[in-house]
């Protein structure tokens with residue numbers, strides 16, 4: 001095994017879980033693998049595909065993520081990779097479909113798989129493995145509901161005898177059950193990583209008002225060391241906080257889905273090149289960004305679910321060095337979290353109007369959800385579904401609130417939410433030990449304003465000469 | 466004073482109080498309606514067409530309110546009154562680029578990023594530009610130019626430096642251009658960062674950037690020219706009119722063209738009207754005298770009509786001259 005790992009991918013050893021997963025797949029089993037973010041989930045299908053010498057199909061939810069993965073694999077020297085997604089023009093798509101059999105790894109989106117010509121072409125290929133990345137999206141319990149993932153189940157059912165690999169970083173037991181059901185996985189091999197990471201420490205701070213949080217962030221960032229990410233739910237706030245930090249010469253930038261793609265790329269690159277110390281971001285930031293030395297993640301407001309929260313906090317400390325995730329709380333946060341969590345759900349009235357064929361204004365997700373319900377369920381079933389969904393979301397919200405209000409241990413709550421028990425004792429969380437905050441390094445130098453130091457000829461020469 | 470406000474003020478001045486304030490918005494957005502296209506020809510506004518296709522109405526309205534508060538203009542029921550004219554000096558060429566200058570720039574970004582990595586002997590990088598079409602275009606371009614030997618890098622650097630020397634560019638434009646480029650371990654600046662460095666708004670920075678691209682795209686050196694492929698719109702004439710236009714440029718007269726192409730004089734005249742509307746700076750002189758144009762517009766104003774038949778009865782001019790005169794207002 002190790003010999004194959006080295007030969008195909010150039011790594012010297014497996015990370016926890018990888019070998020088990022690959023072996024099970026090679027035996028023809030379905031696999032559900034939960035591995036932490038950034039720990040190498042991709043390797044599981046890369047190595048399996050190489051060893052099987054058959055085509056691997058990877059279904060991935062986010063277009064940007066898909067492209068990052070393709071680029072990363074090309075960087076690793078795996079060249080026969082293609083992303084089949086809606087970024088392609090009609091011409092590009094036709095061309096890609098024609099040449100599809102040349103590729104070892106084909107990335108595509110669940111939406112794409114609904115298209116007749118794509119489906120047809122795929123059945124002609126010698127596919128040895130189907131991977132569902134970010135599989136929690138399948139679940140109606142999951143936080144990023146995607147109807148097309150549900151439809152996927154139907155298609156998979158027709159692909160007999162091809163092993164299925166479902167990958168995720170964060171899933172509760174309910175979600176895992178859902179995944180198995182929707183994907184029709186027959187007695188799968190399940191690998192669960194230990195979510196408890198000793199290098200990631202949790203801290204919580206209460207404030208009287210939201211303004212106090214922002215003031216604290218500014219003081220704190222001036223006195224301590226990054227690199228770090230500050231998560232906040234509002235685009236306006238990312239800009240506001242970034243501006244405050246820039247005013248005191250901290251190299252910071254706002255990041256949200258409203259920026260143009262090139263700007264987002266630039267910010268990621270600057271962060272990775274250590275030109276930016278802090279990113280102030282909405283939840284749009286993070287997927288596909290591999291920066292090992294993030295030392296702090298600050299949540300200006302708790303995320304709408306603990307799955308979100310763990311994924312965001314988990315971006316810190318990938319290099320195995322200590323890092324602190326700080327959660328800021330203030331009265332009124334409950335409202336904000338509830339709003340964020342329920343924001344994208346349709347209301348009962350919307351369901352009624354939609355089924356009655358009345359014109360109405362819907363968000364993108366609402367439209368997606370309602371269209372799916374309409375195609376699959378009666379009105380009564382849809383109303384029932386909505387009730388269930390609201391109950392689930394409320395349960396998720398309550399779980400986040402437990403973490404906000406507990407006087408005991410944050411880590412115990414976080415781990416038990418994912419059905420695991422806490423193992424780390426030392427410097428666990430700020431409720432267990434005041435010393436957690438001491439892990440954050442004190443800033444030793446005062447930052448200087450960022451300037452364009454070079455004139456245009458000098459910068460051109462630096463780029464190219 | 467914001468650059469964007471000045472630009473709007475400038476165009477309002479050009480429109481001679483004869484249109485609504487919205488027509489400037491449609492012009493900048495590059496609306497394809499007959500009215501906007503006619504405005505372009507009549508007031509010779511080709512430079513500004515389609516400069517800001519993503520411009521938000523609310524942002525535009527803010528500027529109009531500001532101009533009103535500064536007593537530069539005043540909105541009325543039919544249009545607006547210009548209290549104070551403003552004429553800037555611009556180098557835009559929106560009519561022929563129509564937003565494609567950004568495509569040209571993205572190609573420049575990818576070429577620079579790749580060559581910078583070649584130089585650093587590290588070909589593992591994440592392309593700054595995500596468009597697959599652009600990536601493939603640049604890949605083909607680089608392969609055709611044998612990018613692995615250093616000659617291409619030297620040529621590229623030389624061409625860029627030369628284009629950046631263009632006298633119409635300011636020092637600030639040059640520095641913004643090169644800071645927007647990325648290279649090995651040297652990521653470029655975001656719009657916000659560029660704007661902050663120059664202490665201006667993001668929108669102003671983007672407008673200035675577009676102007677610099679339009680200036681740089683005048684460069685006709687081989688590499689820069691190759692990257693401009695499909696960035697220039699030249700099909701604003703019908704195929705037949707374009708043939709007529711090409712023959713006119715070769716010095717053929719109207720009658721000769723009609724004979725050679727076995728087309729009626731009338732048809733050729735219609736072509737010329739279309740050309741007058743669409744080709745920036747096309748001179749009417751050979752076909753209609755300046756005095757006649759003035760007369761036509763006086764009649765339009767006096768009788769408050771654009772109807773060809775009425776105007777013809779009043780002025781007793783050939784339809785061709787009438788139509789031509791009506792294509793052009795500002796000069």
Ligand SMILES: Nc1ncnc2c1ncn2[C@@H]1O[C@H](COP(=O)(O)OP(=O)(O)OP(=O)(O)O)[C@@H](O)[C@H]1O
Pocket residue numbers: 011012013014015018035036037038039040041042043169287288289290
């Ligand atoms: N066995 C290994 N040895 C060394 N490096 C590895 C190994 N497995 C994976 N990596 C590296 O770890 C990094 C992260 O891998 P990958 O992108 O697969 O993570 P992931 O689990 O999919 O993360 P995410 O949750 O962000 O999707 C990559 O740079 C990869 O090269």
Ligand SMILES: [Mg+2]
Pocket residue numbers: 041042133
């Ligand atoms: Mg992954």
Ligand SMILES: [Zn+2]
Pocket residue numbers: 408409410411412428429430431432433
């Ligand atoms: Zn604890």
